[in-house]
Amino acid sequence: MVHLSSAALLLAGTALAMPANKSPRQDAAACDAKAALPTVNSATLPNPFKFWDGSDVLTVEDFKCRQKQLQYALEQTELGDFPPPPDSVTATLTGQGLSIAVNANGNSITFSVRISGAGSGSSPSGAVIAYGASSVPVPAGVATIAFSNDGFAAQSGQASRGQGLFYNLFGRDHSAGALTAWAWGVGRIVDALEQLGPEATGIDPTRLAVTGCSRNGKGAFIAGALEPRIALTIPQESGSGGAACWRIADDEKAKGANIQHAGQIVGENVWFSPRFNSWTSKISQDPVDHEALVALIAPRGLYIPENNIDWLGPVAITGCMQASQAIYKALGVPTHMGFSLTGGHNHCQFPGSQQSQIAQYWSYFIQGGTTAPSAISESTVTVDIAKWAPWGDIPTLTGEW
Numbered sequence: 001m002v003h004l005s006s007a008a009l010l011l012a013g014t015a016l017a018m019p020a021n022k023s024p025r026q027d028a029a030a031c032d033a034k035a036a037l038p039t040v041n042s043a044t045l046p047n048p049f050k051f052w053d054g055s056d057v058l059t060v061e062d063f064k065c066r067q068k069q070l071q072y073a074l075e076q077t078e079l080g081d082f083p084p085p086p087d088s089v090t091a092t093l094t095g096q097g098l099s100i101a102v103n104a105n106g107n108s109i110t111f112s113v114r115i116s117g118a119g120s121g122s123s124p125s126g127a128v129i130a131y132g133a134s135s136v137p138v139p140a141g142v143a144t145i146a147f148s149n150d151g152f153a154a155q156s157g158q159a160s161r162g163q164g165l166f167y168n169l170f171g172r173d174h175s176a177g178a179l180t181a182w183a184w185g186v187g188r189i190v191d192a193l194e195q196l197g198p199e200a201t202g203i204d205p206t207r208l209a210v211t212g213c214s215r216n217g218k219g220a221f222i223a224g225a226l227e228p229r230i231a232l233t234i235p236q237e238s239g240s241g242g243a244a245c246w247r248i249a250d251d252e253k254a255k256g257a258n259i260q261h262a263g264q265i266v267g268e269n270v271w272f273s274p275r276f277n278s279w280t281s282k283i284s285q286d287p288v289d290h291e292a293l294v295a296l297i298a299p300r301g302l303y304i305p306e307n308n309i310d311w312l313g314p315v316a317i318t319g320c321m322q323a324s325q326a327i328y329k330a331l332g333v334p335t336h337m338g339f340s341l342t343g344g345h346n347h348c349q350f351p352g353s354q355q356s357q358i359a360q361y362w363s364y365f366i367q368g369g370t371t372a373p374s375a376i377s378e379s380t381v382t383v384d385i386a387k388w389a390p391w392g393d394i395p396t397l398t399g400e401w
Helices: 060-079 165-170 178-196 215-226 246-254 262-268 274-278 291-297 314-330 352-366
Strands: 088-093 097-104 107-116 125-131 142-147 203-213 232-236 301-307 337-342 377-379
Touching: 060 178, 060 215, 060 274, 060 291, 088 178, 097 165, 097 178, 107 165, 125 178, 125 215, 125 352, 142 178, 142 203, 165 178, 178 203, 178 215, 203 215, 203 352, 215 232, 215 291, 232 352, 246 262, 246 314, 262 274, 291 314, 301 314, 301 352, 314 337, 314 377, 337 352
Parallel strands: 125 142, 125 203, 203 232, 232 301, 301 337, 337 377
Antiparallel strands: 088 097, 097 107, 107 142
């Protein structure tokens, strides 16, 4: 089963008591997530432990509300709107996997996914949804679900915007970029697995991971952030647009680094919403950065294997991800997020030095293991985290997830 708690969040199955001065400021169910975005102008990363009005996030319930704020802000500034679940999903087993029919917005689509290595109805396995194909090692006993994300939303330059199955449902002018469209597609795969059940598919839908590398690594990161039923997110070498923070990437670019940055990425492809075009020249005014992606995944599993390649932005990745590990610390599950940036291997080639690390995440989140991963935070570059994340003392958020 999915592990979402630790001794810091639970005590013998009972929620920790909330001190009188730390009652929830925002109940997640009644949270005003779509409040007007704040006006900011800061070179440092936005504080995930502050609401838009500057008040503190003190409890788990507060944090759930903050997550809703962050998702709304990401949708408004760079991702585009993430549609609600469809009107209907009908899943059918095929010889190679699943055929999935979706009805939404008065339109219909059908797409297929290939499944290999599934368990049995009496002993279902966990599974990983892989964008294209997995380039990280998948252990025996974990199924692979191959998702043809390019067909769901094209990513072949500016002329491909609005092409693909997602846009057949919602229209070519929908605000979502390809990354957001893919994440919505991942949700439909989860729907299909839940509908058919483990008895039919041999897959336990509560033990699902998502992965991809490079541009598909960006997609996997967004899918983990927007689809809460994903237990483990493994964005491999996602670089800028994924694990790197825009603010640090811009700073590196200004220093002469050969790095992908916001201004470049929106011209290269259609991964992000057209809304992002107006923000790329004023990143310091964006109310969110990619620490927000980590906040949306927490406290679920997140393992980030990266590579020391200039274009990916190793400084921007390291600063962003090591700063964001504070979010998992605040929730009392610091080892649910692991970050490792190494060098000496080709792009999307998984190095031996990370094998034992990823194995811990597979075991705990997907294979039903009971031993939490060890602490992993390593990089071949050194970054002054306090410079980029001057957030002060990290709170200990009280309450049960």
